[in-house]
Amino acid sequence: MSEPAGQWSPRKKIGYIAFVVGMVVVITSASAYMVTAVDRRWTPGSIALTVVSGIMVVVSGICINVLPKTVTTIWRNPERLPAPGDPRWLLRVLTKPFRVLLILATVVVIVAVGIAAIPPATGLEPGPIRVMTAFGEGASDPRTVLFRQWSQSHPDNPVQVEFVQGETDQQYERMVNDAKPGGEHKADLYVLDLVWMPQFAANGYVRELDRASISETDRSDFTPSVLDTCAWDGKLYGLPFNTDAGLIFYRTDVPGVAKPDTWDDYFGASAKAEAAVAKAGPYGVKAANAAQLADEEVLTVTALEAIWAAGGKMVTVNGDLTLNPDGTEVALGAEDLKGIENLALAAKDPDLVLTENDTAAKSAESGALDSFRSKTTLYMRNWPVAADSLGKSVEFAVAAPPTSSVLGGQNLAIASSTDKPRAARALADFLTSPSSQLILSDMGSFAPTRQSTYRFSERTDVNEVRAAVERARPRPITPHYTRFSQVFRTGILRALNNGGKVEESFARDLVEAWNGR
Incomplete structure (x- = not known):
């Protein structure tokens, strides 16, 4: 049966409504997608895409806001629908301030949804x-x-x-x-x-x-x-x-020299005794150890390892400082002070520590490496990469230190x-x-x-x-480490020249440097 003039059947109304809603969904989805596709590098193509995206977002905002009235009109009074291409409905919408605000709010929402939907970038940014x-x-x-x-x-x-x-x-x-x-x-x-x-x-x-x-x-x-x-x-x-981590390099071409079991075996009296015997032979030995005591980071490393070898706990296994009860000074125990004293005694003994220009305090990593390479010492503490520099210049073996080295x-x-x-x-x-x-x-x-x-x-x-x-342990962990190390090695150098005795202000100065003061 045909429809009465001016009336639509429910089926036709539903179909028309579905078509209109579908078009609005497509337009809105397309505009949100175009927002996600905009290239922020602003090439001519991306600028054009941005303009088109903006137009689409505004159109979708208008469509969403007129959709409820359009659906109502289709269901109740389809004869009042504007003719295709009639711009008067748009003018009526845009002349209502509240409706314009709703459109703008909708545009913001669509853009926000588009931005939120942008997938995280996964490719590598170009360039060196x-x-x-x-x-x-x-x-x-x-x-x-x-x-x-x-x-x-x-x-x-x-x-x-x-x-x-x-x-x-x-x-x-x-x-x-x-x-x-x-x-x-x-x-x-x-x-x-x-x-x-x-x-x-x-x-x-x-x-x-x-x-x-x-x-x-x-x-x-x-x-x-x-x-x-x-x-x-x-x-x-x-x-x-x-x-x-530190390794102990030791000569294998000199009788009596072996893998050390204690710090004393390569930096103390035992090493000195071995050197005395070696000096009498045709080995070119001048001292036991190519120590590194220059006023550089290597002195901090050497001193910490001497302290740990003596059982010192001023720097813990976790890289913290051990402080006195009120936190104003480093708690220097008897073992810490003994380690510094042991190092001072070695630094002043030319039979034990080979010096540069008769001054152990000037001996850095390069000098120690040259001394061991030239066969003038029995032992050297150095990093693993030193093995490549030595090559076949000297017969040697390496051993993990018997006590903790610096990481x-x-x-x-x-x-x-x-x-x-x-x-x-x-x-x-x-x-x-x-x-x-x-x-x-x-x-x-x-x-x-x-x-x-x-x-x-x-x-x-x-x-x-x-x-x-x-086995290695970290140096003190602090954002002010560079300052701490400078203060620490300055105090150690003074102790080396004072029989191993640290100055009274040393423990307090370390805490202030630790805290960045």
């Missing part, structure tokens, strides 16, 4: 990744090899190295000047000495890493004490690039100022991967940060390196 580091560039250096591998496999993100030169304190200052507010911000990724991590994290120089972004396999594979050096205040700010190493931290955080993180993941750690270990004698690397490494000293790393 600038890595700031203090190690020297060399074609055969395994770190350079890894940079080259990354650049070859990621031509859109080649590594661009920013070298900082000078002594440790100078390197630190230049990196801080780059990272701090108002700095040059040359770096996307920093290769930081682990003792600098607290300051860079506490001051917001580097980005926090989401622990959930590290797989459970990786978290369990990193040596726990090494991964802990990347944390501050319970949050993670980096990944460990390479770790370090060293470098961490990778993403600069807060970088505009390529995803690319920098991808590079950090690559450099700390199992395969990269194996290259660092076997090509460059770096102590690996992953436990699995020790199982696959072919280096002959791998077991001693692992034992040294597992």
Whole structure:
């Protein structure tokens, strides 16, 4: 039966309403999607897309607001629907202020929904990744090899190295000047000495890493004490690039010289006795130990290891300071003072410690390495990488120290100022991967940060390196470490020249430096 003139059947009304609602849904969805597709780099194409998106959002806002009245009209008075192309309905809508406000509010909601629906970016930002580091560039250096591998496999993100030169304190200052507010911000990724991590994290120089972004396999594979050096205040700010711990290098071509069982065996009376016997033979020996006592970070390392060897507890196994009850001074116990005294006695004994220009205080890492290489000493405490520098110049073996050594190493931290955080993180993941750690270990004698690397490494000293790393202890953990180390070694140098006795203000000065005062 045909419909009466001017009347619509319920089925037709429902179909028409469904069509109108569907069109509004399509228009609104399309406009929200176009918001998500806008490219923020503002190319000519993205500008055109932005304009079209804006028009679509406004149209969808109008459609949503007129939809209820349109549906009501279709159901009750379909004959009053505007003719196709009749603009008067739009004019009536736009002349009502309240309706305009509703349209604007709807537009805001649509844009907000579109922005919220934008999926997080997952691709790497294009452009070179600038890595700031203090190690020297060399074609055969395994770190350079890894940079080259990354650049070859990621031509859109080649590594661009920013070298900082000078002594440790100078390197630190230049990196801080780059990272701090108002700095040059040359770096996307920093290769930081682990003792600098607290300051860079506490001051917001580097980005926090989401622990959930590290797989459970990786978290369990990193040596726990090494991964802990990347944390501050319970949050993670980096990944460990390479770790370090002291090794004892000892001559194997001199009778009577063997793997030391105590600190005294390589730095005390026992070592001196061995040196006296060796001097009588054709071995070129001048002293027992190529000690490192220069007024640099190495003196802090040497002094802490002497204190720990004597049983001192001024620096705990967790990198905290042991303080007196009111917290104004470091609690220097008898063992701490004994360790400093032992070091002072060794530093002043030319038969025990080989000096540079007759002054032990001038002996740095390079001098110690040269002395051992030239066969003038029996023992040397140094980092694992020293093995490569020695080569076959002298017959030697290595051993993990009988007591705790200082934990060293470098961490990778993403600069807060970088505009390529995803690319920098991808590079950090690559450099700390199992395969990269194996290259660092076997090509460059770096102590690996992953436990699995020790199982696959072919280096002959791998077991001693692992034992040294597992036994190593952190230096004092504080955002003011550089200042603390300066104050500490200044006090130690004075003690070396005063029979091992520290000045009265030493314990108080350390706490003030620890707290950044």
